[in-house]
Amino acid sequence: MNDTVDKLVIFLAKRDGIDKLVKTFQYVSKLVHWQAESARPDVAHRAKQWEVASGLSRKAFRSGRFLTGFNAVRRNPGSTPTFRFLAVLANAGEMVYFFFDHFLWLSRIGVLDAKLARKMSFISAFGEAFGYIFFIISDFIVIREGRERERKLVTSMEKSEDAKEGIKKIRVDRVMRLMAVAANVADLVIAVADIEPNPFCNHAVTLGISGLVSAWAGWYRNWPS
Numbered sequence: 001m002n003d004t005v006d007k008l009v010i011f012l013a014k015r016d017g018i019d020k021l022v023k024t025f026q027y028v029s030k031l032v033h034w035q036a037e038s039a040r041p042d043v044a045h046r047a048k049q050w051e052v053a054s055g056l057s058r059k060a061f062r063s064g065r066f067l068t069g070f071n072a073v074r075r076n077p078g079s080t081p082t083f084r085f086l087a088v089l090a091n092a093g094e095m096v097y098f099f100f101d102h103f104l105w106l107s108r109i110g111v112l113d114a115k116l117a118r119k120m121s122f123i124s125a126f127g128e129a130f131g132y133i134f135f136i137i138s139d140f141i142v143i144r145e146g147r148e149r150e151r152k153l154v155t156s157m158e159k160s161e162d163a164k165e166g167i168k169k170i171r172v173d174r175v176m177r178l179m180a181v182a183a184n185v186a187d188l189v190i191a192v193a194d195i196e197p198n199p200f201c202n203h204a205v206t207l208g209i210s211g212l213v214s215a216w217a218g219w220y221r222n223w224p225s
Contacts, residue, residue, distance in 0.1 A: 007224040019061055020218045026054035027211030034204035059105035066098035069131075086138045093131025100124040125194035132184040132191065139177040139184075146170045146177075176221055183217035186210040 011017040033047035069091035104120040106112045150170045153163050189210045193201035200206055 010224045011219075011222060014222060015061060016218065016222050019058055020215045020222065022054050022058050022061070023211060023215040023218075026051055026058065027208045027215065029054065030204055030211065031208035034208065056105065056108060059101055059108075062098055062101060066095045066102075069095035069098070083138065083141075086134050086141075090131045090134035090138060093127045093129070093134065095131075096127025097124050097131060100127065121194050125191040129188055129191035129195060132188045136181055136184050136188075139181050143174055143177050146174055179217040179221050183214045183221075186214040186217070190214070 012021065029047045029050040033044045033051060036043040036047060073087055073091045100120050100123045103112060104117060104124055107114055107117040107120055147170075150167055153167050153170075156163070187210070189201055190207060192198075193207060
C-alpha cells in the first residue's frame with residue numbers, strides 16, 4: 001500500500017502525470033454529459049462544465065511544452081538517417097501542435113479574440129495529427145526490429161544471463177511502444193475530429209473512449225517502475 005502511494009506521489013509530481021489525470025477527468029465528464037444529456041440536464045450541465053474546465057486546465061499545464069520537441073530532436077535525433085528524418089517530422093508536428101495550442105487557450109479564455117479559436121484549433125490539430133503519424137510509423141519500425149533481435153536471441157544457442165536480460169528489455173520496450181501507439185492512434189482520432197468533423201470521430205462516445213485510451217496508455221507509460 002505504501003509503495004503504491006509513493007508511486008502515485010511520484011507520478012503526480014510530473015507534469016505528464018497531472019496531465020493524464022486531468023485528461024481522465026475531461027473525457028469521463030464528456031461521456032457523463034452524453035449519457036445524462038436527455039434524462040438529467042442538470043447533471044449533464046455540470047459534467048460539461050467539468051469537461052471544459054479540465055480541457056482549459058490541461059492547456060495551461062502545457063505552456064512551453066512545444067520546446068520539448070526541439071529538445072528531443074537536439075538530444076536524440078535517431079540512430080539512422082531514416083529515424084532522424086522521422087524524428088524531425090514527428091517532433092515538428094508536435095511543436096506546431098503545442099505552440100498554436102497556446103493561442104487556442106488564450107482565445108477560449110477571452111484574452112484573444114474568440115473568433116481565432118477555430119483557426120487556432122485547426123492548425124494545432126493538423127500539427128498534432130501530422131506528428132502522430134510519424135511517431136506511429138517510428139514505433140512500428142522499432143517494434144519490428146525488436147522482434148527480429150528477440151528471434152535471433154531465442155533461436156541462438158546462447159543461454160547466458162545477458163541474452164535473457166536482452167530479451168526482457170526488448171519485451172518491456174515493445175509493451176511501452178504499443179502503449180505509445182495506442183495513445184497516438186487515439187489522439188489522432190481526436191485531432192481528425194477537429195480537422196475534418198465527421199459523425200464517427202466527433203461522436204461523444206468515440207471522443208470519450210479515444211481520450212481515455214490516450215490518458216490511460218500515457219498513465220501506464222509514466223507510472224514509476
